[in-house]
Structures are given as C-alpha cells and as structure tokens.
Amino acid sequence: xxxxxxxxxxxxxxxxxxxxxxxxxxxxxxxxxxxxxxxxxxxxxxxxxxxxxxxxxxxxxxxxxxxxxxxxxxxxxxxxxxxxxxxxxxxxxxxxxxxxxxxxxxxxxxxxxxxxxxxxxxxxxxxxxxxxxxxxxxxxxxxxxxxxxxxxxxxxxxxxxxxxxxxxxxxxxxxxxxxxxxxxxxxxxxxxxxxxxxxxxxxxxxxxxxxxxxxxxxxxxxxxxxxxxxxxxxxxxxxxxxxxxxxxxxxxxxxxxxxxxxxxxxxxxxxxxxxxxxxxxxxxxxxxxxxxxxxxxxxxxxxxxxxxxxxxxxxxxxxxxxxxxxxxxxxxxxxxxxxxxxxxxxxxxx
Amino acid sequence: xxxxxxxxxxxxxxxxxxxxxxxxxxxxxxxxxxxxxxxxxxxxxxxxxxxxxxxxxxxxxxxxxxxxxxxxxxxxxxxxxxxxxxxxxxxxxxxxxxxxxxxxxxxxxxxxxxxxxxxxxxxxxxxxxxxxxxxxxxxxxxxxxxxxxxxxxxxxxxxxxxxxxxxxxxxxxxxxxxxxxxxxxxxxxxxxxxxxxxxxxxxxxxxxxxxxxxxxxxxxxxxxxxxxxxxxxxxxxxxxxxxxxxxxxxxxxxxxxxxxxxxxxxxxxxxxxxxxxxxxxxxxxxxxxxxxxxxxxxxxxxxxxxxxxxxxxxxxxxxxxxxxxxxxxxxxxxxxxxxxxxxxxxxxxx
Numbered sequence: 001x002x003x004x005x006x007x008x009x010x011x012x013x014x015x016x017x018x019x020x021x022x023x024x025x026x027x028x029x030x031x032x033x034x035x036x037x038x039x040x041x042x043x044x045x046x047x048x049x050x051x052x053x054x055x056x057x058x059x060x061x062x063x064x065x066x067x068x069x070x071x072x073x074x075x076x077x078x079x080x081x082x083x084x085x086x087x088x089x090x091x092x093x094x095x096x097x098x099x100x101x102x103x104x105x106x107x108x109x110x111x112x113x114x115x116x117x118x119x120x121x122x123x124x125x126x127x128x129x130x131x132x133x134x135x136x137x138x139x140x141x142x143x144x145x146x147x148x149x150x151x152x153x154x155x156x157x158x159x160x161x162x163x164x165x166x167x168x169x170x171x172x173x174x175x176x177x178x179x180x181x182x183x184x185x186x187x188x189x190x191x192x193x194x195x196x197x198x199x200x201x202x203x204x205x206x207x208x209x210x211x212x213x214x215x216x217x218x219x220x221x222x223x224x225x226x227x228x229x230x231x232x233x234x235x236x237x238x239x240x241x242x243x244x245x246x247x248x249x250x251x252x253x254x255x256x257x258x259x260x261x262x263x264x265x266x267x268x269x270x271x272x273x274x275x276x277x278x279x280x281x282x283x284x285x286x287x288x289x290x291x292x293x294x295x296x297x298x299x300x301x302x303x304x305x306x307x308x309x310x311x312x313x314x315x316x317x318x319x320x321x322x323x324x325x326x327x328x329x330x331x332x333x334x335x336x337x338x339x340x341x342x343x344x345x346x347x348x349x350x
Numbered sequence: 351x352x353x354x355x356x357x358x359x360x361x362x363x364x365x366x367x368x369x370x371x372x373x374x375x376x377x378x379x380x381x382x383x384x385x386x387x388x389x390x391x392x393x394x395x396x397x398x399x400x401x402x403x404x405x406x407x408x409x410x411x412x413x414x415x416x417x418x419x420x421x422x423x424x425x426x427x428x429x430x431x432x433x434x435x436x437x438x439x440x441x442x443x444x445x446x447x448x449x450x451x452x453x454x455x456x457x458x459x460x461x462x463x464x465x466x467x468x469x470x471x472x473x474x475x476x477x478x479x480x481x482x483x484x485x486x487x488x489x490x491x492x493x494x495x496x497x498x499x500x501x502x503x504x505x506x507x508x509x510x511x512x513x514x515x516x517x518x519x520x521x522x523x524x525x526x527x528x529x530x531x532x533x534x535x536x537x538x539x540x541x542x543x544x545x546x547x548x549x550x551x552x553x554x555x556x557x558x559x560x561x562x563x564x565x566x567x568x569x570x571x572x573x574x575x576x577x578x579x580x581x582x583x584x585x586x587x588x589x590x591x592x593x594x595x596x597x598x599x600x601x602x603x604x605x606x607x608x609x610x611x612x613x614x615x616x617x618x619x620x621x622x623x624x625x626x627x628x629x630x631x632x633x634x635x636x637x638x639x640x641x642x643x644x645x646x647x648x649x650x651x652x653x654x655x656x657x658x659x660x661x662x663x664x665x666x667x668x669x670x671x672x673x674x675x676x677x678x679x680x681x682x683x684x685x686x687x688x689x690x691x692x693x694x695x696x697x698x699x700x
Contacts, residue, residue, distance in 0.1 A: 137601055147534050150542050184497050184586040192500050192583065217590025221598035233542065234587050236534040237580075240567025241588045245595040248571035249631070251487055253603070256627035257620060266620030270606075273613035277606035281599070 004034050005321050007314060008090035008099035011041030012068040013106025015304050018042070021105065022049045024301075024310025026056045031311070032318050035059065038093050040086040042066055065089055069110045071303060078110035079117060087111060091118040094296040101297030101317040103288075105305055111298065112148055112291060119296035122326075124333035128293035129160050129232070130300070131167055132239070134286050136223025142168045142177075143220065145232040146239050146289060152231035154197035157181065161202055162332050163292040164227035165209040170323035171316060172226065180215035180225035182234060190214060194231070208332055246281060288313035290320070292329075297321060354384050355671050357664060358440040358449035361391030362418040363456025365654050368392070371455065372399045374651075374660025376406045381661070382668050385409065388443050390436040392416055415439055419460045421653060428460035429467060437461060441468040444646040451647030451667040453638075455655055461648065462498055462641060469646035472676075474683035478643035479510050479582070480650070481517055484592070484636050486573025492518045492527075493570065495582040496589050496639060502581035504547035507531065509683075511552055513642040514577035515559040516679035521669045522576065530565035530575035532584060540564060544581070558682055596631060638663035640670070642679075647671060 009025060011018040018041055025037050036059050039046055043064040050057040067084040082088050087106050093099040095118045104111050112128070121128055131144035144164050149156060161179050168177035181199050183191040188199070191214070202211040212225045217238060220228055230238070253274075257267040267274075279285075287309035289300040297320050301313035320326075359375060361368040368391055375387050386409050389396055393414040400407040417434045432438050437456050443449040445468045454461050462478070471478055481494035494514050499506060511529050518527035531549050533541040538549070541564070552561040562575045567588060570578055580588070603624075607617040617624075629635075637659035639650045647670050651663035670676075 135598070137598055150534065182587060184500065184583055217587040217592075218594035218597070220591055221594030230587075233534055234584055237532060237567040237584050237588050238591045241570055241591045242567075242595040244568035244571030245592040246599060247568070248485070248487055249596060249599045252627045252630055253624075256623040256630075259626070260623060262619055263623035266616045266618075266623060268616075269612050270616030270620060273606040273610060273616060274603075276609070277602045280602055280606075 004036055005032070005318055006036045006038060006099045007317055008038040008040060008093040008102040009314075010087045010090045010102065010104035010106055011039045011046055012086040013104040013303070014301065014310070015105075016306070017105065018046050019049060020305065020307055020310055022046070022053065022056065023307035024305070024314060025060070026053050027307055027311035028314040028318075029056055029059055031315060035314075035318060037061070038063060038090070038099055040065060040089045040093070041068070042086075063089060063093075069107050071107050073107055073110050075109040075113035078107065079113045082110065082114065088114050088118065091115055091296075091298065094298065095119050100321045101299065103299045103301060103310070103313050103317050105301035105303050105310060105313070108289075108300055111300055115291050115294055115296075115298045119294040119298065121293050122295050122330060122333060125159050125163070125293040127156055127159075128291050129163060130289050131164060131292050132286060132289045133171065134220075134239075134242070135281055136221055138223030140172060141220070141223050141226050141228060142172065143228040143230070143235055143239065144292060145230065145235050147232045147236035148291075149232040151233070152194055154194050154201065157194060157198035157229055157231070158201050158208075159293065160229045161198070161211070161227070162208050163329060164229055166325060166329035166332055167290065167292055167320075168226050170325040170328055171319045173323075174226055176210045177226035178212045179209040179227040179229060180212045180219065182220075182228055182230035182238070183214040183216065185216065186214045198229075208335060243283075284309035284312060286312075288316035290316060295326070297325065353672075354386060355382070355668055356386045356388060356449045357667055358388040358390060358443040358452040359664075360437045360440045360452065360454035360456055361389045361396055362436040363454040363653070364651065364660070365455075366656070367455060368396050369399060370655065370657055370660055372396070372403065372406065373657035374655070374664060375410070376403050377657055377661035378664040378668075379406055379409055381665060385664075385668060387411070388413060388440070388449050390415060390439045390443070391418070413439060413443075419457050421457050423457055423460050425459040425463035428457065429463045432460065432464065438464050438468065441465055441646075441648065444648065445469050450671045451649065453649045453651060453660070453663050453667050455651035455653050455660060455663070458497075458639075458650055461650055465641050465644055465646075465648045469644040469648065471643050472645050472680060472683060475509050475513070475643040477506055477509075478641050479513060480639050481514060481642050482589070482636060482639045483522065484570070484589075485631055486571055488573030490522055491570070491573050491576050491578060492522065493578040493580070493585055493589065494642060495580065495585050497582045497586035498641075499582040501583070502544055504544050504551065507544060507548035507579055507581070508551050508558075509643065510579045511548070511561070511577070512558050512682050513679060514579055516675060516682055517640065517642055517670075518576050520673035520675035520678055521666060523673075524576055526560045527576035528562040529559040529577040529579060530562040530569065532570075532578055532580035532588070533564035533566065535566065536564045548579075558685060593633075634659035634662060636662075638666035640666060645676070647675065
C-alpha cells in the first residue's frame with residue numbers, strides 16, 4: 001500500500017520559499033508518511049529550517065545549489081542559463097529516475113519550458129497542457145488547458161481529452177470520467193473548426209474517452225462533466241473569470257452583512273456555516289496545476305501558496321504517482337489511433 | 351428632456367410572451383412616461399391583455415401579424431421565411447424610422463441575422479457584436495463580444511473597442527471609459543496575433559479610445575476597466591462561467607446555512623442582508639444584450655426574462671436612444687483611421 005515515494009522539491013520557488021516549501025513538506029509528511037523528499041536549493045537557508053523539524057529532516061536529502069530561477073525570468077533565459085537552478089535540478093531528478101515526481105511554486109513559464117526539455121513529452125503528445133481541478137455543484141472536476149497552449153487544433157484538443165481522462169481517473173479516482181469540450185453552445189455546428197473536428201473524433205467509434213459532447217461556461221461550475229477540455233486561451237480566461245466572480249461574491253456578501261446591526265448579528269451566528277462554505281471553495285484545496293503530457297510528473301504550486309496549499313500540491317503529485325498516472329496515460333495514448341481494420345460507420349459520423 | 355421616444359416590441363418573443371412583454375412594457379412606462387410602443391404580434395392575444403392595462407393601451411399601437419420566429423428556428427430559415435414575423439416587423443419599424451429602437455426576447459441567432467439584414471452595419475464596422483453590462487466590485491462594466499463572432503481578427507477587436515466605448519458613454523454615462531483587451535496575461539507579448547495587433551493599434555497615437563491594456567479573467571469581476579473587449583468565443587465562455595460560478599456560490603451558501611440550527615437562525619436574521627446582495631447581483635438588472643455596430647438600436651432580452659427583466663431591456667434601449675448612441679458611435683468611427691498627415695513615432699509602437 002504505502003511503498004516509499006520520492007518527490008523532488010524546488011525549495012527556492014514561491015514567494016515565501018524556502019520556509020513555505022519546508023512547512024508544506026512537513027504537513028505532507030503527516031498525510032503521506034511514505035514520502036521521501038529531495039530538497040534542491042540553498043543549503044545555508046534550508047538546513048537551519050530543517051534543524052527545527054527533525055521529522056522532516058529524517059525524511060529529506062538536501063541537494064545544494066546557489067542558483068535559482070527568478071519569478072520574472074523569461075522561459076528562454078531560464079532554459080539557457082538556469083541549468084544549475086533548484087527548479088531544473090528537481091526536474092532532472094525526475095528524468096534521472098531519482099525521484100518519481102517534482103513540485104515547484106516557482107515561475108510557471110520557466111517551469112513549463114524546462115519540464116518539456118528535461119522530461120520530454122510522451123509519445124503521441126504534441127504539446128503538454130496545464131490542468132487543475134476545481135469545486136463544482138456535483139463535487140470536483142478537472143479542466144485543461146489552463147494556459148500552456150494559446151492556439152490549439154483538433155489534434156491538441158483530442159490529446160488533452162486523453163490526458164484529462166487519465167488524470168481524472170488517477171487523481172479523482174473515477175472509473176470512466178465524462179469528458180466535455182468547452183464551446184459556445186451544445187449543438188454540433190457551434191464553435192470553430194478546432195472544437196467541431198475534435199468533437200467529431202471524440203464522438204467516433206474509436207473514441208479514447210467517454211465523450212459527453214459540448215459544454216458551455218456555466219457547465220464548469222455545475223459539474224456537468226468530470227473533465228472540461230479547452231484551448232489554453234479560453235481555459236485561462238475561464239479559470240480566472242471564475243476566481244474573479246468568487247471574489248466579487250465574497251465581497252458583496254461581506255458588505256451585505258456588515259451594513260446593518262442585524263446583518264452583523266447574523267454574521268456572528270453564521271460564522272460556522274460561512275466557514276464551512278469557505279472551506280469547500282478554499283483555493284488552497286485546489287492548489288496544484290499539473291503539467292500533463294510529459295514523461296514524468298511535475299506539479300506547479302501557486303507562487304503565493306502557503307504551507308497548506310503547497311502540501312496539497314505535493315498531495316496531487318503523490319496521488320498521480322501512486323495511481324500509476326504515467327502508465328495509464330501511456331496505455332491510453334497507445335490506443336488513441338484507430339486500428340488498421342476497416343472503420344465502422346460511426347467513425348465517420350459528422 | 352423627455353422627448354417622446356417610440357420603441358418597437360416583438361410581442362411574441364420569449365418564453366412567456368406576449369404576457370411578459372406587455373407587463374414589462376407597463377413597468378417601463380412608469381419609469382419612462384415619454385415612451386410610445388409599437389407592439390408587433392398576434393392581435394387576438396395582445397388586445398385582451400391590453401384591455402386590462404388602459405395606461406399601456408393608451409401609449410401603444412398594435413400591428414398585427416400571425417407569424418413569429420420560433421425559439422429553435424435557424425437564423426438562415428428565419429431570415430428567408432420570417433419576413434412577416436413579429437421580430438422582423440419590429441426591426442423594419444426601426445429601419446423605416448417609425449421607431450427609434452426595438453426590443454425582442456426571441457431567438458438570438460435569428461434576431462442577429464435579421465437585424466444585420468434589416469438595419470445594416472454602420473460604415474466602418476465589419477461585423478456587429480453583442481454587448482452586455484454586468485456588476486463589478488467597482489460598479490458596472492460592459493463586455494463584448496458575447497457570442498456573435500466566434501473568430502475575430504485585430505480589426506474586429508478594434509471596432510469592438512470603439513463600439514464598447516460609445517456604449518459605455520451612452521448607457522453608463524462615463525466621460526472617458528477605460529477599455530481593456532481580455533488576454534491570458536498583462537505583458538505585451540502574451541496572447542495570440544489578434545489581441546497583440548489590436549493592442550498595438552489601440553495603444554497608438556491615434557487610438558480612438560482610452561486604452562488600459564490587457565486585462566485577465568479576474569479583472570472582469572474586479573471592474574479593472576469599464577469596457578472589456580474580446581472575441582465572441584471567449585466572451586461567451588467568460589460570461590457563462592461567471593454565471594455558473596455565481597450559481598455555485600449561491601448553492602454552497604444555501605447549503606451552509608441550512609446545515610445547522612445556528613446556520614438557519616443566522617439565515618433568518620441575515621435575510622435582509624442577503625436580499626440586498628441578491629439585488630446587487632440580480633441578473634434581471636443586467637438583462638438586455640445589445641447588438642452593437644448596427645445602423646439602429648436592437649436590444650435582446652433573455653428569453654426566460656420576467657416582466658422586470660424585460661422592462662430593464664427596454665430601459666437599455668431608451669438610454670441608448672436618449673443619449674444619442676448611434677450618433678456617438680458614428681462620430682467615433684469617422685475618426686477611427688489615422689489622418690493622412692505623417693504619423694508620430696508612437697503610432698508605430700510595438
């Protein structure tokens with residue numbers, strides 16, 4: 001059950017690194033006692049912190065480097081000049097087989113560029129995507145791409161569907177997740193060529209996933225499907241629009257309760273209830289954007305995450321490793337192309 | 351101040367038409383006593399309802415037709431076969447000059463196709479767009495396109511910026527509304543060619559609008575800019591994602607309060623406060639999607655709108671008419687192209 005799992009951490013990535021990273025690792029250790037950490041970063045900063053947490057120290061190995069990728073570094077610069085950075089060394093640990101996955105709260109663009117280079121994409125995948133999960137009326141769903149690929153063709157979207165399916169099975173524990181393509185309407189003729197052609201392939205007899213059809217923006221929060229597939233431009237806008245709407249709602253709620261004596265009393269009595277709601281929507285629960293389509297597991301924590309958020313990002317990596325995500329996705333990709341036998345009538349649908 | 355304004359209404363469009371349309375018109379009359387309505391639709395259904403509302407009857411003229419556009423009609427079919435429909439006759443009343451604007455709660459695609467045909471686009475506009483306003487932390491903002499144009503180039507986006515600017519000035523009463531282009535980041539190099547090229551033109555010396563720069567999805571709810579410009583695919587997804595998130599939040603809130611005795615008590619005491627919040631976010635306040643870029647005013651009410659929602663859609667049309675929206679936008683479009691004189695250095699920026 002609890003085979004030892006080794007995770008490489010970019011100890012220097014994130015606004016509050018390395019303190020936040022180590023605190024997150026300590027929390028994760030309580031949840032996953034089978035984990036061993038490889039900590040990449042500045043020994044002089046890491047070791048004094050480790051000295052105070054003997055339990056984490058016992059389960060960690062420090063790999064010193066005094067280089068790190070800054071939060072404003074360009075991906076190309078990081079790729080060229082960051083070969084000794086904590087982020088890159090953590091990725092190299094995964095490609096070398098020393099670690100089964102890595103987590104960083106550093107620069108997203110640099111991490112994506114380096115991850116592609118160090119881990120390579122899986123056979124059958126043209127471009128990796130960024131995925132995340134989020135709360136819905138029905139539980140939790142996965143969405144991708146969240147910004148790695150600004151322009152996508154039908155092939156990319158079909159590959160995203162496969163990656164999202166494997167991810168939902170590995171991390172959400174679903175047997176046959178439903179997959180929807182984000183569009184501006186549910187009818188077959190809606191949308192652009194990329195979504196229409198991708199839908200036609202996903203509807204076919206050799207579809208690699210349980211395809212629901214098109215979904216619209218409101219289906220994201222409704223949880224109509226387990227996996228929402230879209231291009232990186234739309235996905236990024238949708239994710240951030242949802243975040244902005246949640247903030248608007250929270251602020252309006254606060255203002256409404258503050259504005260009268262009765263409201264303030266209601267707020268006092270309702271604190272427990274509101275706290276429960278906040279917990280359900282807590283962005284720290286949904287921290288951990290996953291780079292899918294790579295030959296290795298790389299999870300990006302939010303740069304402003306706290307220890308609990310970082311711990312959850314580690315949790316995502318552990319889930320993916322223990323559920324054999326890379327094997328699952330390899331297996332699906334191998335079956336993606338229709339066999340050479342004559343295609344049935346459905347494969348030509350639409 | 352209150353010159354008589356004639357508005358044509360598609361009395362047969364919407365789930366609860368014609369009753370909802372007439373009730374909405376009655377409400378609007380209280381707010382805008384200067385309005386006269388031309389009611390297009392089935393006399394046998396309209397007149398019995400009018401008989402019960404003598405005040406509205408006095409300010410209305412019924413134009414009988416027994417044809418109407420169904421909610422599932424294809425735009426091309428409606429355009430070809432719906433020449434005597436209530437929707438089309440209401441549009442014709444605007445193009446003939448009998449009415450200064452029209453409102454319909456009918457089929458969106460059919461209305462857009464017919465409006466383009468009957469009203470024509472303004473000189474300088476390639477494609478009309480759908481705009482709406484929505485609540486933000488700072489008040490209200492406008493977003494377009496919300497779904498009329500699935501694929502947009504830089505020219506379209508620049509034209510949308512001009513239309514949104516004129517609309518915000520006419521309906522929100524702003525003197526120099528700030529305009530933002532929706533993108534996946536704020537840096538100049540982010541996004542696709544269309545947004546980068548549009549931004550470069552809007553940043554130039556001859557920019558027709560007060561251009562803020564790129565905004566992201568979370569800026570929509572934050573109200574960072576007065577006008578959010580985007581293509582119809584992204585805009586439609588963003589709008590519906592915001593709606594879905596608001597519903598998720600509302601449901602979680604309800605569940606949280608219902609789950610304990612204390613929560614239920616808090617809910618009772620907080621009803622007033624919650625009601626105020628609901629009012630601020632009431633979708634009926636934001637009913638009325640406006641077709642911009644046409645040589646005439648056409649407002650689309652939500653098909654499921656109630657009388658208050660429809661009344662608000664009429665209000666948007668009245669505001670546009672009284673604030674001389676069509677003249678404002680014509681004037682801006684005339685100044686859109688840089689003059690023939692040598693361009694300053696800024697116009698070549700980026």
